[in-house]
Amino acid sequence: MRLGCILIAAGLLAACGQERAEAPAETPAPATTEVSSDLDSALEAEPAAPPVDDINYQALSGYDESWYVSAGWPGEYPAGFAVLDAGTSVPAWTVPNGANEADTSCAxxxxxxxxxxxxxxxxxxxxxxxxxxxxxxxxxxxxxSIEYISDGGIHTLDLKAGDQLTYLRYLGEGFTVVAYEGAEYDINEAELRDISDIGSMPTVEDQWVRVTCADGTQPWLLYASVIDHPGIVPSPMLAYGEASDIAPEDAEQIRMDAEANRLAYEGVEPGSLE
Structure with missing residues (x-):
């Protein structure tokens, strides 16, 4: 069974297995004004049906209510990691919670x-x-008045100065999930940049994946922990929606590309470390 969420059309996507509360009955009818190009293009996309994932990750992980826990990883190109070296063993968790220390390992x-x-x-x-x-x-x-996508249409949420939303998670393509008065809304985060304090807080998130180790056990790996491990690099991107295991003949080129990207991110000039 395919697991995880595919961010096909940001805003239309609900993280797989995560039920969204319906907007209150008094939510205004779909906007009749001209819609933004971002929302319009999101509606025109042809989303694939998200796979079913019925695990209650909040209960499984033990994160408290100050965390929003949902299936899938965020981003229009979700992160990932590839194993280039043989004999790679990484720290792993029996219970996936960032407050816990790794309590096992995984080959x-x-x-x-x-x-x-x-x-x-x-x-x-x-x-x-x-x-x-x-x-x-x-x-x-x-x-x-903030535009949001729901049930394949564009609606508006009317807000007043002083009203408070709750930031829940990032989706992709600039779209974010927020909560207001018990309902959840997929909105273009840019709409809030100049009219709220949304930019004053950093986004803190733990990305987890359950894997199958060489011995058949299935612990959890924390992306932030595993990505800096020797022999592991960020997943190479082939094209939107496409990924596969690494062909052995491509491994060294992928390793070199990953190192070049790391140095560029750190602002190191090519060749300056030689």
Missing amino acids: LPQYANYQLWNYDRADADDLRFFVATKTFPVTLSQDA
Whole structure:
């Protein structure tokens, strides 16, 4: 079974297995005004049906109510990691919670690529992906009507200065899930940038994946922990929605590309370390 969420059309996507509360009955009817190009293009996309994932990750992980826990990993190109070296063993968790220390280890197969779109690996190893995001309040500084996507249409949420939303998680393509008066809304985060304090808090999230180790056990790995482990690099991106295990003949090029990207991110000039 394919597991995890595919961010096909940001805002239309609900994290798989995560039930969304319906908007209150008094929610305004779909907007009749001209819609933004971002929302319009999201509606025109042809989303694939998300796979079913019926695990209650909040209960399984033990994160408290200050965290929003949902299936899948965020981002229009979700993160992932690939194992380039043989004999790679990484710290792992029996219970996936960032407050806990790793309590076991996991030997990973060489050339495995752990990414949401690598369906062959996800099926073979019964991978499970979820993210825990630390929630925070977002306060409006002025009256505003915010557009959101629901049931395949565009609606507006009318807010007043001083109203408070709760940031829940990032989806992709600039879209974010927020809560207001008990309902959840997928909105374009840019709409809140100049009319709220949404930019004043950093996004804190733990990205977890359950893997199958060489000995057949299935512990959890924390992306932030495993990505810096020797012999592991960020998943290479082939094209939108595509991923696979690493071909052995491509491993060294992928390793070099990953190192070049790391140095560029750190602002190191090519060749300066030679």
